Amino acid sequence: MPAVQETVERVKRIDVDQYRYGFETLIESDKAPKGLSEDTVRFISAKKSEPAWMLEWRLEAYRRWLTMTEPTWARVNYPKIDYQDIYYYAAPKPKKTLSSIDEIDPEILKTYEKLGIPLREVAILEGVEPPPGGEPSANRKIAVDAVFDSVSVATTFQKELKAAGVIFMPISEAIREHPELVKKYLGSVVPTSDNYFATLNSAVFSDGSFVYVPPGVRCPMELSTYFRINERNTGQFERTLIIADKGSYVSYLEGCTAPQRDENQLHAAVVELVALDDAEIKYSTVQNWYPGNSEGLGGIYNFVTKRGDCRGNHSKISWTQVETGSAITWKYPSCILRGDNSRGEFYSIAISNGHQQVDSGTKMLHLGKNTSSRIISKGIAAGVSQNTYRGLVTAHRKATGARNYTACDSLLIGDKCGAHTVPYVEAKNSSATFEHEATTSKISEDVLFYCTQRGLSQEEAVGLVVNGFVKDVLQQLPMEFAVEAQKLISISLEGSVG
Amino acid sequence: MSLLEVKDLKVRVEEREILHGLTLTVNPGEVHAIMGPNGSGKSTLSHVIAGKPGYEVTDGQILFRGEDLLEMDPDERAAKGVFLAFQYPVEIPGVATMNFLRTALNAQRKARGESEFSTPDFLKKVREVAKSLNIPQDMLKRGVNVGFSGGEKKRNEILQMALFEPAVCILDEMDSGLDIDALRIAADGVNALRSPDRAMVVITHYQRLLNYIVPDFVHVMSKGRVVKSGGKDLALELEASGYTQFEDAA
Ligand SMILES: Nc1ncnc2c1ncn2[C@@H]1O[C@H](COP(=O)(O)OP(=O)(O)O)[C@@H](O)[C@H]1O
Ligand SMILES: [Mg+2]
Numbered sequence: 107m108p109a110v111q112e113t114v115e116r117v118k119r120i121d122v123d124q125y126r127y128g129f130e131t132l133i134e135s136d137k138a139p140k141g142l143s144e145d146t147v148r149f150i151s152a153k154k155s156e157p158a159w160m161l162e163w164r165l166e167a168y169r170r171w172l173t174m175t176e177p178t179w180a181r182v183n184y185p186k187i188d189y190q191d192i193y194y195y196a197a198p199k200p201k202k203t204l205s206s207i208d209e210i211d212p213e214i215l216k217t218y219e220k221l222g223i224p225l226r227e228v229a230i231l232e233g234v235e236p237p238p239g240g241e242p243s244a245n246r247k248i249a250v251d252a253v254f255d256s257v258s259v260a261t262t263f264q265k266e267l268k269a270a271g272v273i274f275m276p277i278s279e280a281i282r283e284h285p286e287l288v289k290k291y292l293g294s295v296v297p298t299s300d301n302y303f304a305t306l307n308s309a310v311f312s313d314g315s316f317v318y319v320p321p322g323v324r325c326p327m328e329l330s331t332y333f334r335i336n337e338r339n340t341g342q343f344e345r346t347l348i349i350a351d352k353g354s355y356v357s358y359l360e361g362c363t364a365p366q367r368d369e370n371q372l373h374a375a376v377v378e379l380v381a382l383d384d385a386e387i388k389y390s391t392v393q394n395w396y397p398g399n400s401e402g403l404g405g406i407y408n409f410v411t412k413r414g415d416c417r418g419n420h421s422k423i424s425w426t427q428v429e430t431g432s433a434i435t436w437k438y439p440s441c442i443l444r445g446d447n448s449r450g451e452f453y454s455i456a457i458s459n460g461h462q463q464v465d466s467g468t469k470m471l472h473l474g475k476n477t478s479s480r481i482i483s484k485g486i487a488a489g490v491s492q493n494t495y496r497g498l499v500t501a502h503r504k505a506t507g508a509r510n511y512t513a514c515d516s517l518l519i520g521d522k523c524g525a526h527t528v529p530y531v532e533a534k535n536s537s538a539t540f541e542h543e544a545t546t547s548k549i550s551e552d553v554l555f556y557c558t559q560r561g562l563s564q565e566e567a568v569g570l571v572v573n574g575f576v577k578d579v580l581q582q583l584p585m586e587f588a589v590e591a592q593k594l595i596s597i598s599l600e601g602s603v604g
Numbered sequence: 605m606s607l608l609e610v611k612d613l614k615v616r617v618e619e620r621e622i623l624h625g626l627t628l629t630v631n632p633g634e635v636h637a638i639m640g641p642n643g644s645g646k647s648t649l650s651h652v653i654a655g656k657p658g659y660e661v662t663d664g665q666i667l668f669r670g671e672d673l674l675e676m677d678p679d680e681r682a683a684k685g686v687f688l689a690f691q692y693p694v695e696i697p698g699v700a701t702m703n704f705l706r707t708a709l710n711a712q713r714k715a716r717g718e719s720e721f722s723t724p725d726f727l728k729k730v731r732e733v734a735k736s737l738n739i740p741q742d743m744l745k746r747g748v749n750v751g752f753s754g755g756e757k758k759r760n761e762i763l764q765m766a767l768f769e770p771a772v773c774i775l776d777e778m779d780s781g782l783d784i785d786a787l788r789i790a791a792d793g794v795n796a797l798r799s800p801d802r803a804m805v806v807i808t809h810y811q812r813l814l815n816y817i818v819p820d821f822v823h824v825m826s827k828g829r830v831v832k833s834g835g836k837d838l839a840l841e842l843e844a845s846g847y848t849q850f851e852d853a854a
Binding site: 550551573 | 651654655656657658677678679681682683687688690693694696697698699704707708709711712715747764768
């Protein structure tokens with residue numbers, strides 16, 4: 107046995123032993139002890155009943171992370187995070203069970219109402235469950251139906267996906283059931299050493315989604331529909347891996363427009379997409395995490411690494427994001443255009459209000475021949491918020507015929523906020539054509555007056571102008587979400603004028 | 605009761621007084637023309653009546669059917685029936701004209717406690733009015749005033765006026781930038797809206813427009829005051845002699 111192999115085997119054995127003897131009591135508990143150490147990583151891995159190779163993968167990431175320092179280049183400010191003062195694993199806590207719609211916080215209900223989300227779905231999202239025994243009242247009946255509904259709907263979806271050969275399951279399950287796929291692709295787009303937050307995620311990720319679409323298959327549904335009803339509370343270190351095999355297509359929607367709260371302040375997700383020859387992945391996000399109170403306290407820090415690899419020729423990856431929540435957003439969904447004739451797209455609406463700070467954008471790395479990319483970014487800043495677009499477009503020496511079009515538009519509401527555009531462009535070959543356009547505008551008094559003169563309230567006027575501003579991007583969202591996202595945008599800007 | 609009464613109105617912009625005590629009384633069915641050289645305060649008057657922020661009213665009153673207009677937000681005034689056709693209509697990219705018209709109309713109706721228009725009823729109404737103003741359907745799909753020619757912008761203003769059926773229409777220099785054919789179409793649109801319970805205030809620099817929209821009263825404004833009022837012949841008189849005779853009077 108070669109030495110290296112032997113070492114690996116030995117390490118594995120040690121891990122297993124430690125698991126067997128050291129963790130028994132801990133495993134019973136729902137929470138890992140506070141702080142981050144090798145033990146925390148082992149605990150998480152054991153909790154998920156992971157195979158040894160997965161634990162090793164995590165540990166390697168952890169050791170790497172210890173050598174790294176938190177990045178400071180983004181235009182965001184926050185108090186220093188004490189990584190030893192965080193819980194890295196907590197069993198998904200069921201939300202406090204409510205027995206009727208009446209018990210939901212009226213403020214939250216109001217938001218749902220404005221979003222136009224039907225009551226029965228609100229019941230599901232807010233975890234309303236029928237009381238044990240007893241005659242259900244009219245209100246309760248809605249909840250009962252809704253809960254039953256969600257189960258049956260989910261099952262129907264699962265059957266349909268299975269028939270098509272699509273694998274769609276929590277990544278923790280995929281690690282056990284499809285180790286060959288996970289081993290092959292996990293970390294192949296975002297390596298464990300990629301960046302501070304991605305490395306942290308690799309060590310301690312809690313759960314997330316796994317999707318594999320076999321060759322030639324067009325996924326029979328938007329994976330959103332299913333997602334919205336079932337996947338909540340995936341935790342603060344989410345990990346998603348989507349593979350579209352040759353000639354396949356999948357559209358995936360993450361998040362939802364419903365207001366999301368979480369006790370964990372730090373979120374560091376990683377999303378990896380792999381598109382093989384002629385495959386296409388469309389990934390849409392609506393992010394509405396708690397942005398903090400009016401003084402800027404308590405919001406979510408959202409440090410996300412999202413990257414797609416157009417590994418095959420003629421492959422395509424398209425990111426669409428609507429970012430309205432979080433106190434801090436640090437996020438650059440990117441595309442590696444490796445295959446010849448591959449295409450990457452990035453459509454973004456990033457809204458900041460109150461004390462929110464957004465530093466977001468994309469990277470388009472042209473490696474293959476005749477690759478093309480398109481970036482449409484719409485930043486909206488209100489209140490005393492700061493909104494930065496940060497983008498990088500590069501063409502490798504061999505990427506002949508690379509083309510990029512970038513349009514970054516910023517809209518300011520009021521005069522205490524800021525919008526910044528930081529585009530980096532590097533073309534290492536002369537046949538690349540990169541076009542960049544950027545505008546910054548304010549919602550002018552004249553436009554607002556025009557609208558109010560025609561009978562719109564000040565807030566309706568802002569909503570209308572803003573929705574006009576983001577229209578190109580909204581059109582990229584799946585229909586059902588476009589409508590909700592549009593309302594969400596108006597809601598998140600409430601109180602920004604007047 | 606008069607429809608619109610402006611009484612001894614004094615208005616400041618950035619510490620400088622622009623209107624120095626202006627009085628104007630408009631009754632239902634009447635068409636008033638306000639003429640005056642550039643900078644005499646015509647647009648300022650129209651803005652203050654419609655409620656544009658940034659103007660400080662230091663004295664005087666504006667009553668609409670006896671109610672204090674100055675206490676109302678611009679959208680409330682619109683819902684009550686005050687309409688201003690802008691001298692420079694703004695562009696709103698990405699907001700389809702049709703969508704804008706419907707959102708605005710329904711907002712006004714809602715404020716008045718009326719039911720919203722159903723989509724088919726609304727479309728029918730818009731198409732009728734658009735046709736009479738020679739506005740192609742295609743234009744309604746474009747962003748509000750985006751890429752519209754000068755004439756198209758003005759016709760779009762009159763289209764809105766026809767849709768909203770306001771009680772008082774203030775038209776600020778609707779003739780500026782229009783060639784004779786465009787002017788005729790726009791004026792026909794305005795004339796079609798004349799009615800015994802609607803009043804119009806037509807602001808213009810030139811007498812030409814008043815050949816098409818014939819007023820009942822003409823007021824001459826200079827340096828923030830009405831310096832002379834009369835019948836429609838006053839406009840012709842002005843055309844012959846110019847504004848200079850009034851400069852001193854002010
Ligand atoms: N926002 C403003 N700030 C400063 N001065 C203004 C403003 N608006 C108008 N004025 C001044 O008020 C006077 C009247 O302007 P305006 O009402 O536009 O006249 P008109 O429409 O008759 O040409 C002018 O001297 C103009 O410079
Ligand atoms: Mg003027």
